[in-house]
Amino acid sequence: MNEEIIVIGGGGHAKVVLSTLIDLRMRVQGVYDDDPQKWGKECFGAKIVGSISGLDPLLEGNAIMAIGDNKIRHTVAKRFLKLHWASLIHPYAFVHPSASIGEGSVVFAGAVIQADVVIGGHCIVNSNATIDHDCVLGDYSHIGPGVCLAGGVSVGEGAFFGIGAVAIIGRDVGKWSIIGAGGVITVDIPDYVTAVGVPARVVKRHDEPTRPDVAMKSILV
Numbered sequence: 001m002n003e004e005i006i007v008i009g010g011g012g013h014a015k016v017v018l019s020t021l022i023d024l025r026m027r028v029q030g031v032y033d034d035d036p037q038k039w040g041k042e043c044f045g046a047k048i049v050g051s052i053s054g055l056d057p058l059l060e061g062n063a064i065m066a067i068g069d070n071k072i073r074h075t076v077a078k079r080f081l082k083l084h085w086a087s088l089i090h091p092y093a094f095v096h097p098s099a100s101i102g103e104g105s106v107v108f109a110g111a112v113i114q115a116d117v118v119i120g121g122h123c124i125v126n127s128n129a130t131i132d133h134d135c136v137l138g139d140y141s142h143i144g145p146g147v148c149l150a151g152g153v154s155v156g157e158g159a160f161f162g163i164g165a166v167a168i169i170g171r172d173v174g175k176w177s178i179i180g181a182g183g184v185i186t187v188d189i190p191d192y193v194t195a196v197g198v199p200a201r202v203v204k205r206h207d208e209p210t211r212p213d214v215a216m217k218s219i220l221v
């Protein structure tokens with residue numbers, strides 16, 4: 001792609017997105033972040049030019065979200081009605097031709113996405129994660145670095161897998177649930193919970209109605 005792209009979010013996660021854009025030889029038009037202390041600074045040659053909240057909701061152009069937090073990505077995606085959300089696949093990722101990847105999703109270096117996987121919109125498949133055949137990832141989900149999903153795992157909207165977590169074949173993880181780093185999913189996990197450990201057990205239940213209504217705030221993840 002030769003067109004310029006707008007990057008939304010200028011924190012740590014943005015470093016990986018920006019380096020992926022460089023490896024894809026894509027040009028960055030500007031980076032936006034709500035933390036004024038970042039304005040004017042550069043990251044890998046891309047300038048942080050202003051706030052996200054100051055952008056026109058009817059802004060047009062190619063864009064990618066560089067925000068690790070699933071709820072904030074959800075909020076931002078609903079705010080901008082006319083942006084074209086690009087999907088990024090690092091050249092060192094493997095994506096089987098039968099897999100599909102939704103708009104706004106990013107696949108980082110070392111990730112492996114096998115046959116007939118379906119990845120929704122605005123998902124993150126982080127470095128070295130492996131997603132085996134027939135998995136389905138809901139919109140806004142984030143599969144952390146080094147996560148291994150066996151075949152046929154279903155990941156609900158907005159669910160998050162911490163670094164190194166594992167799910168055995170065919171398990172379901174509910175929407176907006178959080179799997180702690182290193183957790184091993186051996187049974188289905190319901191919606192809106194945190195599960196940790198080996199095997200993973202539910203340790204927290206979240207308040208469902210507060211889920212997507214995250215204020216636009218400084219994006220530091």
Ligand SMILES: CC(C)(COP(=O)(O)OP(=O)(O)OC[C@H]1O[C@@H](n2cnc3c(N)ncnc32)[C@H](O)[C@@H]1OP(=O)(O)O)[C@@H](O)C(=O)NCCC(=O)NCCS
Binds near residue numbers: 162163164178203204
């Ligand atoms: C699970 C996690 C999100 C913390 O959630 P939290 O709601 O803040 O949970 P808490 O820290 O209050 O921990 C709750 C309990 O789970 C335990 N716990 C937390 N994370 C755990 C983990 N990964 N494995 C095992 N136990 C864990 C805590 O020790 C605590 O146990 P206790 O009640 O007996 O003291 C976090 O620990 C984690 O694993 N994050 C992964 C981050 C990551 O991989 N990021 C990658 C970004 S690219």
